[in-house]
Amino acid sequence: MKIAVIGAGTMGSGIAQVAVSAGFQAVIISESEESAKEGMKRVALGFDKAISKKAATKEQKDAALSLLGCSGKMEDVSGSDIVIEAVPEDIELKKKVVAEAERHVSSAAIIATNTSSISIDALSKALKYPGRFLGLHFFNPAPVMKVIEMVRGESTTQETIDRARSFGERIGKTIVEVKDYPGFISNRLLMAFINESVNALDQGVATKEAIDTIAKLGFNHPMGPLELADFIGLDVCRDIMQAIYAQNKDPKFKPAPLLERLVAQGRRGRKSGHGFYDYA
């Protein structure tokens, strides 16, 4: 089986790492050769991290990387059995990418999206054969997190669901099936929690440290909501909230003004060195 991952960022590289770790051939496709190579570097770094935590060996890293390729051209998805797109959370971009990928794969190939919040039914409209399409929502970091939220669209066939489930199990994940509702389950819960935490911070109810400590020590969460937002990326959180709000108009998901201000200032969380916290 060959897997193509479109997008070479946080999620694309993580998903590619998972695929080659399980012995699948994989290719990372990005919008340029240079960006695809960056994705390969991220995968190598991901393995180094796993080795430092004794979760992988150097031999496993070398064997897995020998299964991985990269390209800046969409036609190199050809020959893939499963295509997983992980480009930015923008409906028009995702539609363009999945439609282009479909032109280069066989009619038997599955096409999946790693979207956090965009409707599977809306995206499937870009495809000639929407029955092959579904959501496979990996969590970050993909090599570490054990669950995939599998989203069934209205047109998704049972065969697609069964094959995707079997793939998920072969890469060692627990598959949880949900319906195509705004935010599915994961981000419906998480974004409401993060947005409310940001509003509480903005209202001066408590400091960021106090809010995060309550979640960690009171709810036994490994990270507080503001630390987690920094980890996900404040721009990514804002985009996910906007996408959910655009679909259901529920004010819970209207991005908090403080979140918008931080993103506008370039404070995008850990990846930019600053978010709610500083990471210099």
Ligand SMILES: NC(=O)c1ccc[n+]([C@@H]2O[C@H](COP(=O)([O-])OP(=O)(O)OC[C@H]3O[C@@H](n4cnc5c(N)ncnc54)[C@H](O)[C@@H]3O)[C@@H](O)[C@H]2O)c1
């Ligand atoms: N970051 C998270 O915690 C997380 C978790 C689960 C799901 N997601 C979802 O995964 C998707 C990707 O998120 P990310 O955090 O990896 O983003 P990212 O910004 O780290 O990576 C996006 C990648 O897409 C590439 N790209 C942009 N335009 C492209 C095009 N036209 N063709 C091919 N590649 C293109 C970029 O070069 C980049 O490598 C989004 O839909 C996001 O909502 C993110």
